[in-house]
Amino acid sequence: AQSVAQPEDQVNVAEGNPLTVKCTYSVSGNPYLFWYVQYPNRGLQFLLKYITGDNLVKGSYGFEAEFNKSQTSFHLKKPSALVSDSALYFCAVRPLYSGAGSYQLTFGKGTKLSVIP
Amino acid sequence: EAGVAQSPRYKIIEKRQSVAFWCNPISGHATLYWYQQILGQGPKLLIQFQNNGVVDDSQLPKDRFSAERLKGVDSTLKIQPAKLEDSAVYLCASSLVLRLAGGYNEQFFGPGTRLTVL
Numbered sequence: 001a002q003s004v005a006q007p008e009d010q011v012n013v014a015e016g017n018p019l020t021v022k023c024t025y026s027v028s029g030n031p032y033l034f035w036y037v038q039y040p041n042r043g044l045q046f047l048l049k050y051i052t053g054d055n056l057v058k059g060s061y062g063f064e065a066e067f068n069k070s071q072t073s074f075h076l077k078k079p080s081a082l083v084s085d086s087a088l089y090f091c092a093v094r095p096l097y098s099g100a101g102s103y104q105l106t107f108g109k110g111t112k113l114s115v116i117p
Numbered sequence: 118e119a120g121v122a123q124s125p126r127y128k129i130i131e132k133r134q135s136v137a138f139w140c141n142p143i144s145g146h147a148t149l150y151w152y153q154q155i156l157g158q159g160p161k162l163l164i165q166f167q168n169n170g171v172v173d174d175s176q177l178p179k180d181r182f183s184a185e186r187l188k189g190v191d192s193t194l195k196i197q198p199a200k201l202e203d204s205a206v207y208l209c210a211s212s213l214v215l216r217l218a219g220g221y222n223e224q225f226f227g228p229g230t231r232l233t234v235l
Contacts, residue, residue, distance in 0.1 A: 004159070036226075041228065042228055043120075043121070043208060043210075043226030043227050043228045043229055044160070044208070044210075044226040045226070046223050046224070046225070049223070090159050090160070092159070104162045104165065104173055105162065105224070106159075107159030107160050107161070108159050109157065109158050109159050110157075110158075110159055
């Protein structure tokens with residue numbers, strides 16, 4: 001069974017500083033990896049995904065994530081944080097299709113990002 | 118393009134009562150998902166439809182939860198009877214046709230229904 005770990009419940013960063021939100025995963029075979037963001041009282045919004053190819057993936061709002069297969073990690077990064085980036089961030093994993101199984105998305109428990117002015 | 122619509126946005130019921138949630142996916146999206154998000158946790162898939170057929174309901178508590186998508190568009194999720202532990206946000210999502218091999222179609226989420234069971 002696949003799983004996702006987001007080791008930090010909360011990350012605080014000063015506006016303008018770089019930010020990192022950590023994610024590690026466990027899945028059989030190769031993974032599809034995702035980051036979603038959730039603002040208060042709103043649904044999840046897709047930020048970026050890794051399927052194959054370049055290990056550095058660029059997404060919406062200046063976010064990027066780096067896939068590291070040896071460390072089974074997919075950390076979310078942004079060079080310069082904005083106050084408006086404050087939200088709840090979820091990492092998710094799904095295995096590549098191999099002919100059997102449900103292939104549902106499994107989400108981490110989320111990391112609350114607070115960007116301090 | 119209109120997003121995924123859900124209603125109601127909030128619902129408060131007492132335990133053992135019944136409740137139903139409604140979802141209207143993005144037009145043209147064949148795949149529809151219902152997730153349960155308990156406070157402090159990530160969303161957990163309850164059921165996944167492709168058109169009006171169930172693809173995966175392995176995590177749906179079938180003794181009390183049911184869902185249908187009769188015409189392959191709108192969907193309803195019902196809980197009967199509700200328990201205290203059902204308090205959560207119920208998220209509906211939709212995507213283009215389900216692709217298992219050769220790619221992935223992004224899921225678009227609705228705003229959710231916050232259920233409180235007293």
